[in-house]
Amino acid sequence: MTNTMNQAKHTIIRGILRGNLALLPALALAAFLAPVQTHAAPPPGWLLAGATATADSEWPDANKKFSAAKAIDGDNATRWASKANIATLEITLAKPATADTLVMREYGEGGQFRVTQFTVEYSDGKDWKPLLNGSTIGRELRLPFKPVKINRLRLKINGTTSPSLWEVQLLDSKKPATKS
Numbered sequence: 279m280t281n282t283m284n285q286a287k288h289t290i291i292r293g294i295l296r297g298n299l300a301l302l303p304a305l306a307l308a309a310f311l312a313p314v315q316t317h318a319a320p321p322p323g324w325l326l327a328g329a330t331a332t333a334d335s336e337w338p339d340a341n342k343k344f345s346a347a348k349a350i351d352g353d354n355a356t357r358w359a360s361k362a363n364i365a366t367l368e369i370t371l372a373k374p375a376t377a378d379t380l381v382m383r384e385y386g387e388g389g390q391f392r393v394t395q396f397t398v399e400y401s402d403g404k405d406w407k408p409l410l411n412g413s414t415i416g417r418e419l420r421l422p423f424k425p426v427k428i429n430r431l432r433l434k435i436n437g438t439t440s441p442s443l444w445e446v447q448l449l450d451s452k453k454p455a456t457k458s
Contacts, residue, residue, distance in 0.1 A: 321447060324448075324449060325428075325448045326350045326371065326448055327372065331347050331350045333365060337442075344442070349367060349369075350445070350446055352445070354444050355444075357443060357445075358442065358443050359385070360441050363437050364436050365435050365437075367432070367446065368431070369432075369448070371430065371431075374403065374427055375427070377426065378423060378424070379423070380421045380448055381445070381446070381449065382419050382447075383417065384417065385443065391414060391415065392439055392442065393441050394413065394436050394437055396412055396413075396435045397410075398410040398411065398433050400431050400432070401429050401430040409426070422451070
């Protein structure tokens with residue numbers, strides 16, 4: 279957080295501690311508006327080092343600010359955005375790996391998240407197989423699953439308007455962190 283935000287947060291907290299409970303909504307708003315923290319290092323068991331990502335839809339931007347690659351770059355300050363309401367993000371791992379957890383972080387302007395349904399499939403190098411499905415993602419969704427060997431991962435998303443993901447992480451919860 280910036281110094282100004284920190285000062286404001288501390289002022290609000292001091293007011294609450296002095297009995298001014300009317301400041302509680304302001305504290306909640308300050309916490310909501312806090313910037314998303316970026317990763318200094320990949321999380322433990324991160325399997326996407328050297329992976330590539332493609333999408334059937336990307337938000338048009340000359341600088342590729344919202345390209346599919348942004349969904350797997352390990353940086354929570356960048357994101358992939360689809361122009362279409364229904365989109366597919368496909369991730370190819372640098373080498374096949376055994377995974378047991380999928381983490382997704384969705385962009386939500388003003389707390390309004392866009393994904394209304396998703397399906398995740400994986401390929402072990404041959405056929406596509408179902409892995410997970412759900413209705414919403416939200417700020418962060420962590421989905422453990424039975425360990426499977428994955429070569430490629432495909433995420434099919436339906437959204438109310440142009441779905442966008444800060445980050446997709448594929449993890450092996452039994453492995454330590456790896457360098458990107």
